Amino acid sequence: xTDFLTVLTGLVSTGGLGDLRHGASLPELAARYGDPWDGxxxxxxxxxxxxxxxxxxxxxxxRCRQLHSLSLPVWHGELELPRPGGESVTLDTRVTEAxxxxxxxxxxxxxxxxxxxxxxxxRNLLFSPAEEVRVELVLTNREAYDQPPLEEWVLHKAMLWGxxxxxxxxxxxxxxxxxxGATER
Numbered sequence: 001x002t003d004f005l006t007v008l009t010g011l012v013s014t015g016g017l018g019d020l021r022h023g024a025s026l027p028e029l030a031a032r033y034g035d036p037w038d039g040x041x042x043x044x045x046x047x048x049x050x051x052x053x054x055x056x057x058x059x060x061x062x063r064c065r066q067l068h069s070l071s072l073p074v075w076h077g078e079l080e081l082p083r084p085g086g087e088s089v090t091l092d093t094r095v096t097e098a099x100x101x102x103x104x105x106x107x108x109x110x111x112x113x114x115x116x117x118x119x120x121x122x123r124n125l126l127f128s129p130a131e132e133v134r135v136e137l138v139l140t141n142r143e144a145y146d147q148p149p150l151e152e153w154v155l156h157k158a159m160l161w162g163x164x165x166x167x168x169x170x171x172x173x174x175x176x177x178x179x180x181g182a183t184e185r
Contacts, residue, residue, distance in 0.1 A: 069160060
C-alpha cells in the first residue's frame with residue numbers, strides 16, 4: 001500500500017502519474033508506454049474527445065492529441081499502472097481515509113473537502129496542483145451502494161482533469177496517420 005500512497009501523493013502534488021499529465025502528447029506517451037488500448041468515443045457523433053488507456057489508467061484525449069483527463073478505478077482493489085517500455089506494475093489500492101490524509105498531510109498537500117447533499121455516502125478531496133488542473137479523490141463509506149456503511153471511509157476513485165483549452169489546434173495533417181484518428185472517419 002505504501003507504493004500506492006506514494007503514487008497518490010505524487011498525483012495530487014504534481015498533477016501527473018509519471019508522464020501521464022494534463023496536456024501530455026498522445027504520440028509521446030505511446031512512444032514511452034507502448035500503444036494504448038482504445039476506449040472509444042466519448043460522444044457518439046464525434047471521434048474526439050476519445051478514450052484510451054494503459055493498464056487500468058483510463059484517459060481522454062482531445063483532437064489535438066493532448067491528454068484532457070485520466071481516472072483510476074481504485075475500487076477494484078488493485079491497479080495495473082504503466083511503466084516505460086510497455087511494462088506495468090500492479091499495486092494494492094485499498095486505502096482508508098485516515099491513511100490517505102496522513103500521507104497527504106505529511107507530503108504538505110492542501111485540499112478542499114467537497115460534499116454533495118444528494119450523495120451522503122461520498123466525499124471528495126479536491127486538489128489544484130497547477131493552474132487550471134484539478135485532482136479529485138473520491139471517498140466512500142460503502143463497498144457498494146446496497147451495502148451497509150463501513151467502519152472507515154475508503155478511497156474509491158482518483159481523477160485528474162484540466163479545463164478545456166479554447167483554441168484546440170488542428171492535428172498536423174502533414175504527419176502520417178498516427179493510428180489514433182488523424183484521418184477523421
